[in-house]
Amino acid sequence: DAKTTQPNSMESNEEEPVHLPCNHSTISGTDYIHWYRQLPSQGPEYVIHGLTSNVNNRMASLAIAEDRKSSTLILHRATLRDAAVYYCILPLSTGNQFYFGTGTSLTVIP
């Protein structure tokens, strides 16, 4: 099973960019990279997903390494509302299941 490795926690100053890394060295060729975030006492929220090319949406950007063994979620201007736990998930490589790792707890400093 492809596992993901993320730092346990990160801090960012408000209105500065944040780069959240994820390592997935055993990713399969057809596995999409999904990112979700969870605010306290809420269900997870979809952030972004991609396969090979970098992806942008209104929430964030996803930069995928050329060898696909790592990816980075980029929040261009962190706000206090971005404080959450961010999860990087590879569903196909884990038997078509969405397993959550420990994620990265992002603290945004005013």
Place this chain on the structure above:
Amino acid sequence: GAVVSQHPSRVICKSGTSVKIECRSLDFQATTMFWYRQFPKQSLMLMATSNEGSKATYEQGVEKDKFLINHASLTLSTLTVTSAHPEDSSFYICSALRQGRLFTSPLHFGNGTRLTVT
């Protein structure tokens, strides 16, 4: 965007009783729904995967007779915690996968149900 509604958001029940949690996909058909449990300061733990019209697949260590899952339609899955005990107190979260889009599209989550067993 796609919406998954989970009900109730909070429930308190007495030990030994059963509790049913509903998960509905409001604006799409969900072939597959997932149920998770989350204890304080921990990550989400996948409990089971349910596919419409078939039996749920439970993760190792999850008692299928205690956590009954029914996915009778493409928009509704239910989780029933039977004979609840205080150790079943947790945050239960459902999610739904849009029909025909196996992991190439986002997974949509409900807002969770806080279960407290007294």
